[in-house]
Amino acid sequence: MQNKLHLSTERVAYARRLAEKIAAPVARFIDGHSSVTVERATLRLAGADGANSDGVPVPNLVVDQVRAADPSYLEDGVLLRYVNALVKSGGTVAELNAKIAAGLDVTSFPLGDRAIVERKAAELVDRAAERIRDKRARREAMRSEWEGANNDPLLYLIVATGNIYEDVKQATAAAEQGADVIAVIRTTAQSLLDYVPYGATTEGFGGTYATQENFRIMRAALDEVAERQKRYILLTNYASGLCMPEIAAMGALERLDMMLNDSMYGILFRDINMYRTFVDQKFSRMINASAGIIINTGEDNYLTTSDAWEKAYTVLASQLLNERFGFQAGLPARLLGLGHAYEMDPSIKNGFLFELAQAQMAREIFPEHPLKYMPPTKFMSGDIFKGLAMNTMFNFVSKATGQGIHLLGMLTEAIHTPFMMDRFLAVDNAKYVMNNMAGFADDIEFKEGGIVMTRAREVLDRTIEFLEEVGELGLFDAIERGLFAEVKRPKDGGKGFEGLIKKGPAYWNPFEERLERELGISGAKGGN
Amino acid sequence: MRVVRPYGDTLDDGKVQLSFTLPVPDGAKGREAARKLVLSWGFKDCEVAHSHPLSADFSFYVAYGKTEVPIDYDSVVADEAESDGSMDMDGVNDFIREHIGRKVVIVGACTGFDAHTVGIDAIMNMKGYNHHFGLERYPMVEAYNLGAQVPNEKLIEFAGKVKADAILVSQVVTQKDVHLKNLAELVELLEARGERRNYVLVAGGPRIGNKLAVELGYDVGFGKGSYADHVASFVVRKMVERQRS
Ligand code: B12
Numbered sequence: 001m002q003n004k005l006h007l008s009t010e011r012v013a014y015a016r017r018l019a020e021k022i023a024a025p026v027a028r029f030i031d032g033h034s035s036v037t038v039e040r041a042t043l044r045l046a047g048a049d050g051a052n053s054d055g056v057p058v059p060n061l062v063v064d065q066v067r068a069a070d071p072s073y074l075e076d077g078v079l080l081r082y083v084n085a086l087v088k089s090g091g092t093v094a095e096l097n098a099k100i101a102a103g104l105d106v107t108s109f110p111l112g113d114r115a116i117v118e119r120k121a122a123e124l125v126d127r128a129a130e131r132i133r134d135k136r137a138r139r140e141a142m143r144s145e146w147e148g149a150n151n152d153p154l155l156y157l158i159v160a161t162g163n164i165y166e167d168v169k170q171a172t173a174a175a176e177q178g179a180d181v182i183a184v185i186r187t188t189a190q191s192l193l194d195y196v197p198y199g200a201t202t203e204g205f206g207g208t209y210a211t212q213e214n215f216r217i218m219r220a221a222l223d224e225v226a227e228r229q230k231r232y233i234l235l236t237n238y239a240s241g242l243c244m245p246e247i248a249a250m251g252a253l254e255r256l257d258m259m260l261n262d263s264m265y266g267i268l269f270r271d272i273n274m275y276r277t278f279v280d281q282k283f284s285r286m287i288n289a290s291a292g293i294i295i296n297t298g299e300d301n302y303l304t305t306s307d308a309w310e311k312a313y314t315v316l317a318s319q320l321l322n323e324r325f326g327f328q329a330g331l332p333a334r335l336l337g338l339g340h341a342y343e344m345d346p347s348i349k350n351g352f353l354f355e356l357a358q359a360q361m362a363r364e365i366f367p368e369h370p371l372k373y374m375p376p377t378k379f380m381s382g383d384i385f386k387g388l389a390m391n392t393m394f395n396f397v398s399k400a401t402g403q404g405i406h407l408l409g410m411l412t413e414a415i416h417t418p419f420m421m422d423r424f425l426a427v428d429n430a431k432y433v434m435n436n437m438a439g440f441a442d443d444i445e446f447k448e449g450g451i452v453m454t455r456a457r458e459v460l461d462r463t464i465e466f467l468e469e470v471g472e473l474g475l476f477d478a479i480e481r482g483l484f485a486e487v488k489r490p491k492d493g494g495k496g497f498e499g500l501i502k503k504g505p506a507y508w509n510p511f512e513e514r515l516e517r518e519l520g521i522s523g524a525k526g527g528n
Numbered sequence: 529m530r531v532v533r534p535y536g537d538t539l540d541d542g543k544v545q546l547s548f549t550l551p552v553p554d555g556a557k558g559r560e561a562a563r564k565l566v567l568s569w570g571f572k573d574c575e576v577a578h579s580h581p582l583s584a585d586f587s588f589y590v591a592y593g594k595t596e597v598p599i600d601y602d603s604v605v606a607d608e609a610e611s612d613g614s615m616d617m618d619g620v621n622d623f624i625r626e627h628i629g630r631k632v633v634i635v636g637a638c639t640g641f642d643a644h645t646v647g648i649d650a651i652m653n654m655k656g657y658n659h660h661f662g663l664e665r666y667p668m669v670e671a672y673n674l675g676a677q678v679p680n681e682k683l684i685e686f687a688g689k690v691k692a693d694a695i696l697v698s699q700v701v702t703q704k705d706v707h708l709k710n711l712a713e714l715v716e717l718l719e720a721r722g723e724r725r726n727y728v729l730v731a732g733g734p735r736i737g738n739k740l741a742v743e744l745g746y747d748v749g750f751g752k753g754s755y756a757d758h759v760a761s762f763v764v765r766k767m768v769e770r771q772r773s
């Protein structure tokens with residue numbers, strides 16, 4: 001899409017440099033640390049799976065055993081003890097998992113010959129890499145077989161019944177109605193669980209548990225519809241909360257296509273410890289990058305939490321930071337679904353023009369990124385008719401500015417999780433609007449000094465001021481002082497802090513090393 | 529007695545607009561099923577204005593019905609906390625100075641796993657909402673907003689520590705009635721500690737009605753469109769009422 005706002009390329013480049021400067025010290029911190037969930041994600045990639053009779057997942061059992069044996073053991077990385085147990089017990093990974101679920105303690109085996117353990121681990125690393133590569137190839141094959149069949153932007157719908165089997169019905173119907181992307185919303189509070197539940201689930205509040213089995217069930221169902229529709233249906237879940245990297249690992253193994261994954265969302269909106277989040281997001285993003293999974297970042301949350309007109313700059317600031325943290329983890333621009341949203345108070349005069357300006361600005365500053373555009377939610381009310389009108393305006397802006405991933409607004413947003421007919425009305429509206437004005441983006445230019453151009457420049461300027469301020473303080477302090485989203489998060493506060501692990505001199509994680517090599521990024525060891 | 533019915537374009541025509549989904553394929557049979565269903569709900573006639581397939585097995589209907597069922601409007605009692613008689617911010621502060629003579633301490637949180645802060649912020653934060661300042665702005669109120677995802681135990685402990693006069697609880701997520709469980713638990717915990725009477729207990733959220741809140745053991749419940757002035761007016765009046773009794 002051609003540039004219409006005539007934003008200063010130097011100013012944009014300067015903003016990127018500011019983000020880079022802000023993220024650099026954080027990267028140094030990240031590379032010196034792991035966390036319980038990074039370790040569990042590593043175990044999952046190695047094949048650790050299943051749960052004991054109390055529902056405690058095998059990866060948690062292993063990390064807990066190793067930590068209980070000696071808290072300093074985790075500084076070496078958990079994989080050592082797991083693979084050692086695998087070698088010593090002499091069976092398969094599945095057999096070892098079953099024994100662990102039945103009560104076997106992996107630390108009960110004395111550490112054996114390191115070379116044998118490393119050889120075994122290398123095998124597991126290869127196996128995981130191969131599986132992820134296969135899944136990726138399958139996706140690419142299907143997408144190219146049905147190339148051009150998807151909508152542009154991709155139409156994205158959520159299901160959230162709490163019951164995976166019910167979700168399948170809703171998702172199937174949504175795909176048949178024209179959705180390209182199905183997101184299974186997670187149950188309330190899963191983000192605060194420091195484990196990923198096991199197996200298929202039928203009970204959730206406001207959403208459905210993200211479990212590997214649920215991923216598998218939904219993947220199979222969507223592939224079936226895709227075959228019928230001759231259109232690839234993308235599956236989305238949430239690599240966020242206290243188990244970011246584990247969910248990324250599960251998604252990589254089960255061919256999810258997108259993951260909600262933000263570098264700061266957990267800190268600001270779920271009160272998860274900042275150090276923990278930064279460490280977790282990186283490993284999760286490395287896995288996503290390797291699996292070709294598009295991440296969706298959560299900038300919309302800044303706008304629902306604060307005033308969308310006033311705080312527009314926080315979105316651009318966050319996009320730039322998310323982009324930088326993404327690059328650090330090896331995600332290329334085409335996998336960075338940076339978020340933003342149409343959330344201004346509908347009573348604002350010319351609000352539509354401001355929204356248009358900001359969406360266009362995001363498009364021009366992030367030209368290769370599949371931007372994820374979120375619909376109005378906060379000002380949706382019980383007046384569903386007004387709501388439908390607001391969604392129409394939103395659909396228009398999205399198409400007029402070439403967004404990549406279009407989350408459909410629900411006319412009943414303020415009332416309940418969507419009914420089947422609500423989704424239909426949303427798809428129908430989007431298709432009508434987007435067809436009716438398909439050539440608009442190409443035909444239209446903006447007036448120099450007009451409302452749209454002026455707004456975009458103001459937001460960019462304000463973003464730069466803000467990033468300068470954050471840069472001066474440093475990101476950790478800036479978050480502690482409440483510069484983001486108007487919440488203050490103490491550095492050592494928040495959930496999950498106790499799960500942070502300082503990497504010891506002997507820290508060993510061949511999965512991480514493999515990912516670093518594959519993605520061409522530097523980590524604690526790979527960088528020097 | 530004042531009898532009323534829905535109004536389409538003529539008094540008492542009883543016209544109602546409906547839309548719904550049926551788990552059957554779209555088509556003549558589906559439309560007839562929709563029509564008969566609407567009639568079976570007591571409507572006198574029904575026109576299925578629109579139908580559309582949602583998938584192979586589901587279909588969507590827009591229908592108009594006509595009802596003859598009236599209601600005696602005079603007999604209706606509203607389930608909303610009295611907001612008509614509420615004072616504005618200055619009024620509340622004057623009232624506190626005159627009748628209480630010290631700052632009123634108010635603690636608020638969105639409890640359980642509910643992460644929605646915007647509602648409780650609208651009531652408590654300086655800025656307030658929709659041109660109604662929040663409680664933090666009230667000179668005679670000492671307001672503590674604990675944010676979201678606050679466990680009930682923690683809220684009670686904090687309220688005890690700052691000697692709160694009132695506890696405000698926000699609940700936005702209502703799926704599977706989690707809000708009921710959460711709200712009831714707070715009352716039970718307070719009662720178990722013998723502290724229920726220490727506080728004016730206020731529930732709020734878009735799905736919270738006054739009747740529901742009172743049934744659950746709260747002093748009052750506030751739903752959509754409530755503001756800090758409503759809440760503050762209720763709290764201070766209740767405090768004075770309790771002092772007197
Ligand atoms: C913004 C938002 C979010 C943001 C919240 C950001 C934040 N910092 O708060 C985020 C993205 C985090 C979010 C998450 C979720 N959300 Co949400 N969210 C909304 C949304 C769009 C707006 C809510 C809002 O801010 N309204 C504005 C405020 C001012 O209004 P209010 O809360 O009603 O408050 C007023 C009154 O109710 C009252 N009030 C409220 N509290 C109190 C307390 C007291 C004491 C008093 C006196 C008065 C009072 O006064 C306020 C001012 O008038 C609504 C949809 C909608 N349009 O309503 C969905 C909605 C509330 N969310 C919903 C859901 C399901 C979720 C999730 C569970 C989704 C998921 N599965 O992940 C998660 C929840 C996670 C969790 N642990 O809680 C559902 C709830 C359905 C239900 N009835 O159970 C809704 C209705 C959307 C939908 N249709 O599905 N959400």
